[in-house]
Amino acid sequence: MIRNDEFYMHRALEQARLALEAGEVPVGAVVVDGRGEPIGVGYNCPVGGQDPTAHAEVQALRSAARALGNYRLDDCTLFVTLEPCLMCTGAIIHARIRRVVYATAEPKGGMVESRANLFAQPWFNHRVEIEGGVLAAPAKRLLQQFFRERRRADP
Numbered sequence: 472m473i474r475n476d477e478f479y480m481h482r483a484l485e486q487a488r489l490a491l492e493a494g495e496v497p498v499g500a501v502v503v504d505g506r507g508e509p510i511g512v513g514y515n516c517p518v519g520g521q522d523p524t525a526h527a528e529v530q531a532l533r534s535a536a537r538a539l540g541n542y543r544l545d546d547c548t549l550f551v552t553l554e555p556c557l558m559c560t561g562a563i564i565h566a567r568i569r570r571v572v573y574a575t576a577e578p579k580g581g582m583v584e585s586r587a588n589l590f591a592q593p594w595f596n597h598r599v600e601i602e603g604g605v606l607a608a609p610a611k612r613l614l615q616q617f618f619r620e621r622r623r624a625d626p
């Protein structure tokens with residue numbers, strides 16, 4: 472059953488809370504197939520995973536690809552709580568994701584609206600639909616909470 476964007480973004484926010492509990496920058500992601508079924512989830516964990524590529528989007532793409540038995544996630548939508556970075560926009564294109572929905576913008580490294588819009592570049596032969604600002608406020612609050620606590624712990 473296909474639900475609205477907010478429904479799936481709440482699932483992505485649950486993943487972001489797992490990252491927060493693990494002491495990682497709280498970003499979460501969910502991949503939903505064409506029938507509206509969540510098939511992959513992930514949260515940001517580069518520190519704990521000792522893996523610079525372990526962003527929420529990449530974790531969710533890997534999880535979805537394993538579930539489908541296919542690296543191409545043709546009819547899928549990726550929901551993520553933060554605007555994707557350079558690496559993740561590339562991974563999203565390689566996975567042939569149909570649509571990306573994100574919550575809050577990332578002014579420093581966001582590659583969808585903040586620093587650039589990589590998805591709009593004419594040299595890619597794959598088009599990705601984008602939608603930003605879905606449940607931006609709770610996603611931003613989680614990030615602010617993380618950085619506030621970290622400043623307190625490490626002045």
Ligand SMILES: [Zn+2]
Nearest residue numbers: 526555556559
């Ligand atoms: Zn990323």
